[in-house]
Amino acid sequence: MTNNYHGMKDTMDGRHVPMTSLRSGKGEELLPDLYSFTNQIVNLCLVGNHSDDWVLVDTGMPGSADTILKEVEERFGKGSKPKAIILTHGHFDHVGAVVDLVEKWDVPVYAHEAELPYLTGKLAYPEPDSSVEGGLVAKMSRFFPNEPVDLGNHVLALPADGSIPFMPEWKWLHTPGHSPGHVSLFRRKDRSLIVGDAFVTVRQDALYKVLVQKQEVHGPPRYYTTNWDQAFASVKKLQGLNPEVAVTGHGTPMTGQELELGLRALVENFEQAAVPDHGRFLKRENDR
Template sequence: MDSNISYGDDYKFIPATSIASGTGMEVLPGIYYHTIQIVNICLVGEPGSNEFVLIDAGMPHSADKITSVIEERFGADSRPRAIILTHGHFDHVGGIVELVNKWKVPVYAHSLEIPFLTGTESYPDPDTSVEGGMISKMSAMFPTDPINLAGNVKELPSDGTIPHMPGFRWIHTPGHSPGHVSLFRDKDGALIAGDAFVTVKQEYLYKVLTQEQEISGPPRYLTTDWVAAKESVKKLAELNPKVAVTGHGLPMSGDLLTSSLNVLVKDFEQIAIPGYGKYVDKPKQ
């Protein structure tokens, strides 16, 4: 194992799961998502080929599961050409150290997310006081220390292209984290939204467990800039996506996606922004 790369000191297994854990589906040809506990990973590329990428890296201690999902779809000993991160929160980088050590592939993220991925800067503490349900209260246990991928992580190209993802472009969608990005393909309206918005009320334990579908803003307990978060949702709605895979919850498509996104933009203050919380009035810069 490369001793230069490591997780933060607070890295640990998080005992949270949903009924969707272990399931996945192809939402469009060549776009497959899979749920690991309470978060989704995405695989973009044709089954059986060696031209594919992994988007996000799951919950802590999920590397073996991610490997098995990939080998089932692409064949034994398959490895992606790269790992693309929507952002670096613990539930999106949980298996990445083992995966980078195993595959020796580059990781790409927005320049503003690099400090959290190179051991330089910790994320702000989760807001356990924020309006919301049991997951918000549990968030004190969520890891926030930076992981260190050293020279294995690179900045996404400044021209908006995404390595090994022809036809896709990345869009800066901050708010949930400073360097959060969403990935969009113009030709068919495919959107990989990360946590810019989600399709489950991620704060509420019952809804997380049952995956009750309901469009929502980014998870409240880790969102530190609600002004930016609203602008990001507005930017994504204006793209008029046809299918959206989000970091949490089931994919959404068609008229339901369009109408739900429009409602989320129009009523963002009521739907997404919590009534109280330490980042509501004083965003962390």
């Protein structure tokens, strides 16, 4: 596939990140119209249950387009394509295949207005903070791509009223902290939540836990989260929704009482459980 398509630039081309988990390649139908698929270490969602009326949420790791297309074909049939792509945010593991998929499908992409500079080549994210305490993934994060993709006019701002194009029963919520324009998606009728990385269900900085996908409600990945005050406010906002089903960007989907208790514990112990003891994204004491 080309690197330039109607003004797009794919900075993820050739940037394969050799990390995986035991769940990689596995899909799970959580509800008839909510399907989660694990691509290496990150989850994306197919929302909808008809081959001509569904939406893709996030686009996996760099180099994953063929894997995603194969999963779509198995789920919805040959030639099926989404009405749109919704991005929870623009970090490399959530936009890895976005340019390739837009080239293939010619569908619009939607993200929060504050995330658009990172999706149109105008701003790069800060380099990951590999100095935060944690496991090997945190140390490896200095090798992760932080360059912005450039979707040109293929990416649009999500509507300001909280609605989501082609997802009529869902609303988006601004859940910043992990990134400025991070969003989570919620459907009130069955309390389904697509979290992105506002919180995760695996300790993402620990290589062994990522590999085996050891389930635990945890704060957003430490090495990429740039505003911990906002991250805490976002977790509290999501806990207040009392979700019944949650698909996070990393880790296994979680439901019911386990999700409720895990979120409550995270909120009650956020400073100790989620926030690193040191790191360049922490406020200095005299700035508090």
